[in-house]
Amino acid sequence: MSRPRPTGFPGGTSVPRSALTTMAASRRSVLRGMALSGLALGSGGLLAACGGDDSGGGSGEGATVKFGINEAESAGPAYDRLAAMAAAYTEESGTEVSLNAVDHNTFQESINTYLQGSPDDVFTWFAGFRMAQFAEAGLITDVSDLWPIDGLNDSFKQASTAPDGKQYFVPVQYYPWAVFYRKSVFDKNGWAPPETNDDFMALMDDMQGKGVTPFAFGDKDGWPAMGTFDILNMRLNGFDFHMSLMAGEEAWDGDEVKQVFETWRTLLPYHQEDPLGRTWQEAATAMGNGECGMYLLGTFVVDALGENGEDLDFFTFPELDSSIGSDALDAPIDGFCVAAGGQNQEGGKAMAKWLGSAVAADAANNGADAPFIAANEGASTSTYSDLQKKSAEVVGAAANIAQFMDRDTNADFANTVMIPSIQEFLKNPDDIDGVTASIQEQAASIFG
Template sequence: MVTAQASRRSVLRALGLGSLALSSGSLLAACGGDSGGGPASGEGATVKFGINEAQGSGPAYDRLKAMADAYAKETGTEVSLNAVDHNTFQESINTYLQGTPDDVFTWFAGFRMAQFAESGLITDLSDVWPIDGLDDAFKQASTAPDGKQYFVPVSYYPWAVFYRKSVFEKNGWAAPETKDDFFALMDDMQGKNITPFAFGDKDGWPAMGTFDILNMRLNGFDFHMALMAGDEAWDGDEVKLVFETWRDLLPYHQADPLGRTWQEAATSMGNGDCGMYLLGTFVVDAIADVGDDLDFFTFPALDDTIGADALDAPIDGFCVAAAGQNQDAAKEMVKWLGSAAAADAANNGADAPFIAANSEASTSTYTDLQKKSVEVVSAASNIAQFMDRDTNADFANTVMVPSIQEFLKNPDDIDGLTSSIQQQANSILG
């Protein structure tokens, strides 16, 4: 289990902060082929770059494309870009890496990276480190259980409760600081015919963020990470308390979340039908027209003995595929992708900048939301990567996605739900 924990404070002090194989073989054909080796960089070198954003999909694609273009221009290396939509990339990653993958590909820190390292699907990048501007905690987040680095971070983003400032001001609301404030706010929203929380889980993963924050608020960060690792029981009283609390909160959420994507839920908050939305800062991508009106607060404490100093703040970055055809070129490129120059190229090449992991990157393009994000994450004592990054990918996708969705359809059978999860955890997590 690899996560950035309390040492993340130092990381951000200076920062102004599943199966790629497709039913059709077309993607694999695009990914594969012999690159012919060649020089590591410069004229005559070629590196294949697989990204988890479809062409024209928005700022995330634009940032990655800008990085690829900047690297090609700076080094003379030919960068062959293979752009795949996010969900397809996620669902097909295992077969992709076992086939004929691109040399460098977008991926995540945490358990998802460590699994590939342990199975020999990604390349040891220890000789790429240290990277100027990346703190030791980012190196920690890039380290597998064998003590070697297999990942290069580029950005991160916190999960928090987002709202429109103008809506709060119009109704005389303030960000809640206590549990009592929180429930009073939600009750007042309902009294004014505004659904407190936008909520959509058609995509399967967004509701994981709700489980994460409730578990960290009710049982603490250490328990949460032990649960993700399979070292705590899913049918124990602690997890039952999470689902019981969640059940009590569901009436404050949009009904029928399984029929709504996260973008549709974001639109509900953006147009004022809902007062708040628990999501990552990428919520802005879905409601860019009201982005300047957005603010957020961290989910308040539900148990004063535990507090509210833990949160999800996933780290995105890059790995090198062990089956890639040009390892030297891949390592040269992945080290550059972790640099301040790469982050600046990305943020200058897209309408919506990301929050750079590299402390030497420019913050001139940061929005107020991003500046606040840096402050909030740097103040957190413990940082999780998100459920589907902190636990076994098969468990997250084949057990927790359907289990949470079943809970959302039938929130009253908590004993049966947690018993089923534990039985499946026994076979997958051991």
């Protein structure tokens, strides 16, 4: 599943700080210690209202479950993983799966209308705050009766739990955000992953001296630059401050946040220019062809490069403050929800539970370029690439895990405030006071 952009939610609903803190703690415990047969295709250019009278009740022979995914067929490996899971479910259960495959930006932009209309029975979504907001709005189904799910530990259950204490989500995978690079490019130029910030700055200076732009950078879709803010804030102000800021409990126009933007401003000359005119895939291509030396992104960068990642490696963003350290990172959890408006509730819940199984994870990972780590501890790791193995090790060693800005905060705030504010900063990085004052004014109206 490619990393989607954020979206708004109906009614501007919010989740209490206590629930957000619980979700953050759950993610830490979840991730630490973790070392098309019979498939009916119905993809299209728009997210269709697909739940109709022809869905068939229940599951098993003669039944149909409608499956909405945020990947179009053109997405390649990302689409292939989800299609393989759907096909394996049909083979095992006898239930026909009607696959509604839509490109991820359209999927997220249309999600409110989709869920409030006649949605598919099961759809791809995310753990944490964004799942909780849909639960609070009554747009997704309580799946508490599916738990426990073999192979998904109690911490994953907690990450699937909304503030009402019920589960609305089935996890399937997670992945870290880190600084990616091509091993062959580093070897050719005698570069090594930096261990300190001084090493980091020296590396970027050497790249520029050799005609290589240090960082690939594309923010046309709005969400990628959030990852840069996240990591700088966690490195400069710490994980607890970051989570409090996401909850609206810290001032966006305070010195701490201004320091984040000021540090970012000093790093922008090392990034590709004009990021607002470039998609994340185009930025990945620039790293892939050697135009850029590094890229801060999730492991789904593999999908854009059209390879299995054998020439890719990564390092976590270096320490910026010795009192803070470098043991926090973003590592989002992806999975599935059952739409409350889906016509086949029984069949949707049965498929959702199966999608969380080790068998489903193995189907997704078998023969596909899968850069993700299976949530189910029973899934096979025999086909894991070096990149996957390292991802599991790095996430397991992290002391603090965040989901990503648009999953850790109110989605209306992420979409309507932070996307345009960060993009305004990227256009005019010298007006930090103006950008932060604007964010704080809007945050006060949303968070109260």
